[in-house]
Amino acid sequence: MDDSVIRTDGLTKRYGHVLAVDGLSLDVSRGRIFGLLGPNGSGKTTLMSMLLGLVRPTAGSFSLFGNLLEKGGLDRELHRIGALIETPTFYPYLSGRNNLAYFQGISGRGNPQELDLLLEQVGLGGRGGDKFQTYSLGMKQRLGLAYTLLGDPELLVLDEPTNGMDPAGMAEVRDLIRGLASENRSVILSSHLLNEVEQVCDSVAILSHGRLIAQGDVADLLQERGRPQVRLRTTNDGKAWEILTALAWVDGISADNGYLVASVEADRSWEITAALSRNEVYVAEMAPAQMSLEQYFLDVTEGDP
Numbered sequence: 001m002d003d004s005v006i007r008t009d010g011l012t013k014r015y016g017h018v019l020a021v022d023g024l025s026l027d028v029s030r031g032r033i034f035g036l037l038g039p040n041g042s043g044k045t046t047l048m049s050m051l052l053g054l055v056r057p058t059a060g061s062f063s064l065f066g067n068l069l070e071k072g073g074l075d076r077e078l079h080r081i082g083a084l085i086e087t088p089t090f091y092p093y094l095s096g097r098n099n100l101a102y103f104q105g106i107s108g109r110g111n112p113q114e115l116d117l118l119l120e121q122v123g124l125g126g127r128g129g130d131k132f133q134t135y136s137l138g139m140k141q142r143l144g145l146a147y148t149l150l151g152d153p154e155l156l157v158l159d160e161p162t163n164g165m166d167p168a169g170m171a172e173v174r175d176l177i178r179g180l181a182s183e184n185r186s187v188i189l190s191s192h193l194l195n196e197v198e199q200v201c202d203s204v205a206i207l208s209h210g211r212l213i214a215q216g217d218v219a220d221l222l223q224e225r226g227r228p229q230v231r232l233r234t235t236n237d238g239k240a241w242e243i244l245t246a247l248a249w250v251d252g253i254s255a256d257n258g259y260l261v262a263s264v265e266a267d268r269s270w271e272i273t274a275a276l277s278r279n280e281v282y283v284a285e286m287a288p289a290q291m292s293l294e295q296y297f298l299d300v301t302e303g304d305p
């Protein structure tokens with residue numbers, strides 16, 4: 001059985017002189033959470049919109065669930081997909097439950113009996129009767145997710161599902177998305193928040209100016225490219241920076257959230273301590289560090305205007 005849920009081949013969208021998506025070839029496997037990662041304007045929404053038949057590709061092709069989509073074929077697959085593109089639009093004066101009931105009715109997806117279960121599933125069990133306008137942003141987004149689950153789709157397409165949320169709300173939605181992916185359900189989501197994607201996705205595609213810069217499992221990408229690093233804080237970080245930069249065996253140095261990050265083999269830690277203390281700078285904290293997806297992204301997009 002073909003394990004591929006989405007496969008694109010040279011998929012391209014041009015808007016006038018803007019190449020929004022430029023010859024993308026992607027592969028999303030069943031049961032995975034796949035992240036589309038890229039800065040604003042890199043083509044994430046355009047790609048998702050093409051997969052949903054909302055935007056017509058300029059060139060290239062794609063398959064969903066192993067079926068190559070010839071003209072009109074997408075209609076046959078759409079009931080297998082739940083999608084949330086941009087912020088969901090619900091009626092403010094209707095309750096969460098009545099909003100769901102309304103959209104269930106007009107879309108014909110799923111059935112009215114499953115609404116309470118869906119509300120429960122997204123953590124709105126006790127609040128389904130409250131008006132939508134009284135919901136927090138996190139609750140609104142969770143109602144949006146309940147909507148995408150109508151009819152128990154095999155694939156969820158979520159455009160920036162945590163956009164505009166505070167860290168607690170993001171964590172809630174992240175947990176929920178993790179819970180929704182299963183052997184039989186795949187998720188493709190977009191985000192410009194690297195940290196977010198790193199925490200929730202199994203694999204990613206990194207886009208820049210509509211082009212694919214890298215694709216693979218998050219852990220593999222980081223390992224492949226990951227230089228060994230050491231994070232440290234010292235009694236004088238400014239001076240430590242100068243000292244470490246001058247050492248031939250230190251490959252690079254950067255700042256991250258109040259820490260210095262030196263690219264160096266972890267087993268040279270004692271040499272760092274020695275070099276700094278010779279200059280009367282003392283180490284307050286030091287630990288080996290793994291490269292973050294953010295650093296990976298900056299590395300692979302380096303020189304990409």
Ligand SMILES: Nc1ncnc2c1ncn2[C@@H]1O[C@H](COP(=O)(O)OP(=O)(O)OP(=O)(O)O)[C@@H](O)[C@H]1O
Pocket residue numbers: 015018019020038039040041042043044045046047192
């Ligand atoms: N309908 C349109 N007409 C003209 N240009 C468009 C249209 N939609 C998108 N674009 C352009 O295509 C490029 C990619 O936009 P897209 O919205 O797909 O990026 P994105 O990665 O989703 O960004 P964001 O995170 O800001 O939504 C941008 O340069 C954008 O201005």
